[in-house]
Amino acid sequence: MAQTAGVKPMTIAGRVALERERCLGMTDAERAWRKQWLKDQVLAANEPVHVEEYWRERTNPIRRFYRKPLDTLFTKLAPILGKARAQDYRYVTGKLGIIAVGILCTHYYFKYNGNDWTKKGGWRVIKTKPMVLPGQPGFPYKSERCVDSDYAERGFKKSVI
Template identity: 80%
Template sequence: MAQTAGVKPMTIAGRVASERERCIGMTDAERAWRKQWLQDQVLASNEPVHVEEYWRERTNPIRRLYRKPLDVLYNKLAPVLGQQRAADYRYIAGKIGLFTVGVLCIHYYFKYHGNDWTKKGGWRITKTKPMVLPGQPGFPFKSERSKDSDYADRGFSKSVFTK
């Protein structure tokens, strides 16, 4: 959904937002309004204000749960390193954590759910024949498979049934 929920955004600066309009001429009321508008653009020293209850109402419990460990780390590092550097470390630690979980999930899948003779599904990993040209060591290429029954084996020859 768009940030304005489908309604065209409207500027609150009014007609005097552009310099050309201000040069044409402004009334005293417009000058006072513009002066107040410029003063309102200056942030106070304590802004932006983080209101915990507002943040809690706007975020769902699952998001708060998975963000909690890094929030604790951020809150411990912020007084020591500063707000921005602690936020950078929190961001980097989160990305490294997601990358690590992804690598571990891929490793688990290929270790325990690969394609072999016991199941129909799973990704089959095959090695292609290496390119060995005349004059290179190992020419002519000889396969590691010793007999014809080794070609569509899919791990069956290593099972307990063939012993």
């Protein structure tokens, strides 16, 4: 759903939001309205108010579950670090944790699910032949594979079976 629920957005500041419009002249009613509008922009000492029930209703239970450990930790650290710094550290810690889990999952996958002769699936990781230019040692490049059976053997000759 759109932010305005299909209704065209309208500024509540009116025509006196722009300094140029105010310089053209304002009526007494506009002056009173502008004075009240400026007063309304000042937040009270207890704002913004965090309503726990509102947050709970708007967030997914799964999201609340996986955020709970870091929320608990950084709620306890907030008096020491300060509220803003604790929120920043919580954000960075969460993102670094997700990156670390992604790296570990990728490492696990490539370590234990490689494509070899025992399975049909898995990603096949192959090395390209090195670039050897004329005048460099090892030119012309000769492959380590001696016979045709060495190609596409996918680790069969190294198996202990």
